[in-house]
Amino acid sequence: MKTSNKSSRRWIRIICVAVLVLSLLAGCGGNESTTNSGQDDTSSRNTAQEGKPFKITIMTQTFDADPAPADSPVIQAMEEYTGVDVDINWVPSTSYDDKLNTTLASGSLPMVVLAGSKSPSIISACRAGAFWELGPYLKDYPNLSKANPVILYNSSIDGKTYGIYRGRDLGRNGIVYRKDWLDNTGLDVPKTIDDFYNMLKAFTYDDPDKDAKQDTYGMVVTKYNGPFKIMLTWFGAPNEWGDDGSGRLVPSFTTDEYMDCLKFWKKMYDEKLINQDFAAVDPGKWNDPIYAEKAGVKVDVLDDAGRWEDQFKKAGISAVVDVIGAVEGPKGLRNLPTSGYSGMYLVSKSVKTEDDLKKVIAFLDKLGDKEMQDLLGWGIKDRHYKLVNGEIEPITDLPADIAREVHGTNQLLTYIPPENAMPRAQSELRKKASQTMKENEKIIVPNPVEPFVSQTDTYAKKGQQLDNIIEDARVKFIAGQIDENGFKNAVEQWRNTGGDKLIQEVNELYEKYKDSMPTMDNTSNSTTISQ
Incomplete structure (x- = not known):
């Protein structure tokens, strides 16, 4: 010393x-x-x-x-x-x-x-x-x-x-919502995608804050596409890349499950269950409608629950906040992990x-x-x-x-x-959020190419351009500016711009490293390394 x-x-x-x-x-x-x-x-x-x-x-x-x-x-x-x-x-x-x-x-x-x-x-x-x-x-x-x-x-x-x-x-993602609003509508805690939809609809049309005004909506979203990617896993889509059934990896946006999720988002948009300006909202202002008591749901990191709780208390608002890890879809309970x-x-x-x-x-x-x-x-x-x-x-x-x-x-x-x-000493809500994160680790869907997409030559040269093609088409589909054929045209543009080459490079790396790829054990849902 x-x-x-x-x-x-x-x-x-x-x-x-x-x-x-x-x-x-x-x-x-x-x-x-x-x-x-x-x-x-x-x-x-x-x-x-x-x-x-x-x-x-x-x-x-x-x-x-x-x-x-x-x-x-x-x-x-x-x-x-x-x-x-x-x-x-x-x-x-x-x-x-x-x-x-x-x-x-x-x-x-x-x-x-x-x-x-x-x-x-x-x-x-x-x-x-x-x-x-x-x-x-x-x-x-x-x-x-x-x-x-x-x-x-x-x-x-x-x-x-x-x-x-x-x-x-790993299991940080989930749903944070106004439990007092849910109680006011008489609904139970959502367990399925349909239940989740019903909660958003009730938060939009059933006066969840009991002020006799139709001035609220279900879920606040921004131009950040994280919530969409989380919900993709609920619908059974792969995390970014998945096996097409032949042992070959394909991007998530080429799957039927992706389109199912996209249609669900369009339904939420058309019924005004989400904010209509989502494509222009800065993620830094994501919580503003929550704190203004205009929206009651956010799909993102569960840490937000504690921040909501603190902010409501600071503002003197009597709100009850709660969390859900995931809701069940066609393939059961699934969730998007962080890296x-x-x-x-x-x-x-x-x-x-x-x-x-x-x-x-x-x-x-x-x-x-x-x-x-x-x-x-x-x-x-x-x-x-x-x-x-x-x-x-x-x-x-x-x-x-x-x-x-x-x-x-x-x-x-x-x-x-x-x-x-x-x-650290923390509220019961924060303890529940932490416990939910742990439980989420049992249902995460690993991305098989998480480590090496960025290491391909094509993505190093054209990654941002390729990502923008799909992201632009996603937003336009939700907003009703293109239909399903328009989205398919965007996928074809992605392929011709370098996407097919990227698929080839990704699969070459996948074949090289797949023996060390993390997989989900179908019986225990525990994360393992295949041998």
Whole structure:
């Protein structure tokens, strides 16, 4: 631990670190097992005990103007726990991509680098050998071996795992709605697509807010096509790409199920169950009609339920909000997953040896321990948060210098395994939303080509143009500007513009990597990797 006598505040920080470290070590006496079995290198913890901590350099993003400094007691406690000397280069999120590209071009990379996405520069760097392939090592580590196979697949490049993803909920999508409105109409909670339609119709025509005016409508949508893609899975359509029955993958918009969903949306539009200006509405204003009590349903991320609840309370509106994971369609309960991750940590070849690589992976693995998820996620008990009935309550009125000690530290977490930390105190609605996300993971429909469409030559050159053709036709069909033949003409235009070539390239990659593709187990609905 680095010490200094510059100020009494410095000593206070050191005492906090010492107390935390002692409690962490006391609570994990057998924690030597957290390093991977069978390694013949000296563990970073043992190295630390010899007075020679292994040093790891990290470049990651921050959303705070004043990220945690190197002498933060939180950072120091992490170093003590992992036995690693960490040098973090915090880069503002607004300029992170530019900084990453500049760093990649320089050829002088930190040992651990956050890649916010699988950008062309990251894909090229991985193919050029700038980063270690990590996939073969993960099974040897107690936390990383629990990585979700769907998310590993989604974050892969050329069928290989180069990064340790920062996990997010796969089952995050669903329905958020005004339960008090539903009760006012006398309807039960929707279980099927027909029930969902009936709810939207009642919210539009049955005076759900009981003000004796027909001034509400069912579902608010914007020019963002996420809700449509979620509902496609309800109708049985594949997630972006699916098997046409012959083993060949085709785009979702070429299927009958896609057209069924498209017709349903046109019906909602024609009956004014959704806002008529949806194609021009900025997604940033999505919740405005909800807060104005003009619309009662939103199909998007379930996190919104808590935001609705907070906003209604703040405005003094007596509203009851609830969530539904999905409604049943012709193929049962199905839902659209997220990609499951927000960036991933890559290990560069500035780590010269396999022994050192294992030390870096061991460090990243330990960040999944409960002690580290608590520390980096919330800070130090009674300094940054209170523990009330086993739940975290952040201290909101901290002095700026103490608040800074934990700024951005959660960006280091991969959340593998997920939610290993103590829970934050939250409302019953937020708890239900979180539980619904977990249950949704049993019904998600994986995208078989999630990892590699962006890696095809055609999509790299014409992807945006191809996407725009279909998206424009989708909006025009819903608004009644084209009919089914008009949509088929748009699909034909897509094919002639490069779509057929894209289908060929996607299927070539599919044949190459399909043995590692995540599939749904038909008996348990659990996500598995086919062997």
